[in-house]
Amino acid sequence: MKAARLFAYDKPLKLVDVETPRLKNPADVLVRVTGAGVCHTDLHIVEGVWKEKVEITLPYTLGHENAGLVEEVGPAVSAVKKGEKVLLHPVITCGTCRPCRIGEDMHCENLVFPGISADGGFAQYIRTSERSLIKLNNLDPADVAPLADAGLTAIRAVKKAASRTTSASNVVVVGVGGLGHLALQLLRCMTNANIIAADVSESKLRLAEKMGAHRVVDALIIVGYGGTAHLKAIDVIFSEFSVLGSLVGNWDELRELVELTRQGKVRVLTKKGKLDEVNDMLDQLKKGTLEGRGVVIP
Amino acid sequence: MKAARLFAYDKPLKLVDVETPRLKNPADVLVRVTGAGVCHTDLHIVEGVWKEKVEITLPYTLGHENAGLVEEVGPAVSAVKKGEKVLLHPVITCGTCRPCRIGEDMHCENLVFPGISADGGFAQYIRTSERSLIKLNNLDPADVAPLADAGLTAIRAVKKAASRTTSASNVVVVGVGGLGHLALQLLRCMTNANIIAADVSESKLRLAEKMGAHRVVDALIIVGYGGTAHLKAIDVIFSEFSVLGSLVGNWDELRELVELTRQGKVRVLTKKGKLDEVNDMLDQLKKGTLEGRGVVIP
Amino acid sequence: MKAARLFAYDKPLKLVDVETPRLKNPADVLVRVTGAGVCHTDLHIVEGVWKEKVEITLPYTLGHENAGLVEEVGPAVSAVKKGEKVLLHPVITCGTCRPCRIGEDMHCENLVFPGISADGGFAQYIRTSERSLIKLNNLDPADVAPLADAGLTAIRAVKKAASRTTSASNVVVVGVGGLGHLALQLLRCMTNANIIAADVSESKLRLAEKMGAHRVVDALIIVGYGGTAHLKAIDVIFSEFSVLGSLVGNWDELRELVELTRQGKVRVLTKKGKLDEVNDMLDQLKKGTLEGRGVVIP
């Protein structure tokens, strides 16, 4: 099959022929990818930021925001069957460790992260596991693939915010990109807070207004997860504020997000392309000229 | 193997020879039972109370509070291995439905309840699944088997109470039997409330004091889950009180309970016997003369 | 001043001249009533349902859903001043008992309930306390008086429901009257649940649809707080369901509700009349022909 793979850091992905993955475990599922979102994390991987965080040797296939059609299921699979449209929760989990048992999938002690620590979805087929799948029914995989990572990260963060806000609260969304435009819509349907969107791009501020921001701010900022926060202890104590880490999201949060999308409360803005356009999309993402989320259709 | 089975309602269990169960699914585990608690629910099953609640045809093996040694594991099992001491969460769950995904095992959409809706642990061997097991390490299965149901039901209820109490609260434990004596100890280590124990038996009130009750009350009551509560709407509103159902407990609560037992904060009072003494124990339980929890060792 | 007072149970209120109330305590506030909602509880009071619940001797002035203009303030009052538009939290609280200290106003140990246990707002003036007031700023007191009881009761119940629902939940609102039509709107802005409204009246079901119900059900039911709930213990346990009492609401919930109204997310449907129309309104309420909430303007 065709796959877009990373052969060397700081180089474009190469579109090559590789063997189609096969089922290994009884609960494995093979999915034909019909939508794979292009994410800032893909840029960071290419730049080598993740080199020391995960054990993987080049080359391998990127793409961690995947959706498609069930192609083949292992003998222990009962939840999905061939031909069904599915969204892939970004990680493969064991189901028996304590984090899995309390529903905290991202903290699975035996976690595999396709597209980051294993072959991902910038390919015609991807191997995943029954536990990672959510049925899409009447939703189109290519339209909603970005829910799997950008959307999931947004809903988990918004849920944390929601439990801390009232109608008198102000919430600032910093950056109205793939994740930000979904966070805005989720803040609208999960809180009654006053929502402020900040971005450096005029067109993204217009998008923010369309997506429900109550106020937009033209800010000279660049966002990401590469920085360091400096907190003076006395300020943290005086204002009694909290810094909360939030790591992607769990299966049930993804299920909730798919349901909100089905209800029409969340709409994913996508720009679709073919698999061989993935390097182009990564470039546009870097330059900040991509509106909404890029999705390749292998 | 030997098993104590129910052949007819309102009759004693019969000790008979049956085929030893075999593994069916890849994640199945066969456990040699070395401790099986005797519970009021066993009495209710014999009396036919559960006849219409579960689909099962007689005869079958009772016993839903089980612990023992791993005898054999299926090909997909990685969490336990032969010879390890284990406690069995009372139900077998699928791991992929929504309740399983958020950690609410008791509400699994594909739940099997050995000893109630399938063959249980009043037998030399029982078949369960990897997902249902908790390792006991240095704890003796026969000593802690009652944690699996009496203890688990107690910890879930106490956790609900704990989040609603302060040091100024009063909590009443009605009945100091197999469940009640564990609830008392859990209230001691999970709350700072004032604990009152009520029972009809003088010796059980003495036990309650030993287990940490701050006050005991000699009450003319008989407890169980057969009754009906009548709530006047205006009273519920005025006092803004709540009635909370609590159904056994989930895997992580059982893990927590095993840890508290290991720390010495919870001690299970057991009266041990052989498998052929199970009818005797059921009789004593009915008469209220059994102190702590009866445990048969098949 | 004019006041509509109850002189005898099961008789209409009489419009009479009484002395205008005076300030008694340093934190007292006198309010000129310009909107007082007419509530089912007024009917129940007239019927004598509350006779044994509160200590009060006839005659006295009804009306517990009040709004108006500050007329005079005691020497210890700093939060409001003469001429400001205010909504009255339904109860007068001491501010120093434990319930007051943790924000649970309705459970104040020294609570006074004007219109129920003291003279209420079916009058030109009412005496209340600084602690009970919320400023209305640009909102008209007569338009929002029903927030003080119907709305407040609704928001507290909806908040309890909100923390227990996801986008896949079903919530049923039984009765689309003064309280129900506000509950519907609050469910829309505080949850993503599927909302079902039940009523016996066709026009109220149409109202429910306009207010955001996803589905309406023509039901042969009459609702109120006079009944008794019968709960089989085994059902409560099996489904692990809860019955939660909910008593009006606290000051901060009323502040939140006023803010949601200001944001346009909640709209109170009122039918206004003069003080001498109060008996008419009570009649219509009894017959179920009043749409939205009746409000008298003394």
Added chain:
Amino acid sequence: MKAARLFAYDKPLKLVDVETPRLKNPADVLVRVTGAGVCHTDLHIVEGVWKEKVEITLPYTLGHENAGLVEEVGPAVSAVKKGEKVLLHPVITCGTCRPCRIGEDMHCENLVFPGISADGGFAQYIRTSERSLIKLNNLDPADVAPLADAGLTAIRAVKKAASRTTSASNVVVVGVGGLGHLALQLLRCMTNANIIAADVSESKLRLAEKMGAHRVVDALIIVGYGGTAHLKAIDVIFSEFSVLGSLVGNWDELRELVELTRQGKVRVLTKKGKLDEVNDMLDQLKKGTLEGRGVVIP
């Protein structure tokens, strides 16, 4: 009356004669101080650390951890009467702003902090308000004065920790001084976590063991609230950890703490002295040679 006052930064307090405070507002209460704890914050005030945080001109009386006997009450006071033993919540609050209404006293919009932003309790008398008092009944004010700040700060932080821990959690208490020895005991009665105490002093580690630490660590650290935390964003995200500010505590938490002390679950280790020994105590506190909490008895 006698008072220990700060006349110049970096200088010892001076014991001088000042006028006894008088009641100003209807809810004011005058308390005869019979116990006032000596705290690290007093050192920081002397060092000028707080100079820019609060508006106050020298000289003024320090002491923010106060207890004593009610001497005189204003006309609006009903909760306490002359002669009663009371503990003073560290701040004076208005009771009508939103933070006060939801029980978050420390965030009162009109807060006064005696001993920091007004005259404190290193004096024979202190003026406070009815809202700040908790009755001590049979507890001795000098024995429990440190509950008012050290203890209150500890219980609020421990409550935050408690809701995040299970019996498998590890909690580290850094520093076993006035606050730390109370935090240790609270962790014992409010959690089942494994408690580790770290300090630079051998005798304080022995104290920690006596107070219930499961493990002690001899650490080369000096604790305080003067520092800055540096958090790498990627680490916060990966481990999904939180940094939670915690600011002293509210009235109801202080009430809870007094109750736990009454139950014997918390014991305050104090070293008592006269008012003119306050500079000595501050010196010992600085050197780290004071065990438990210094309390002056004016």
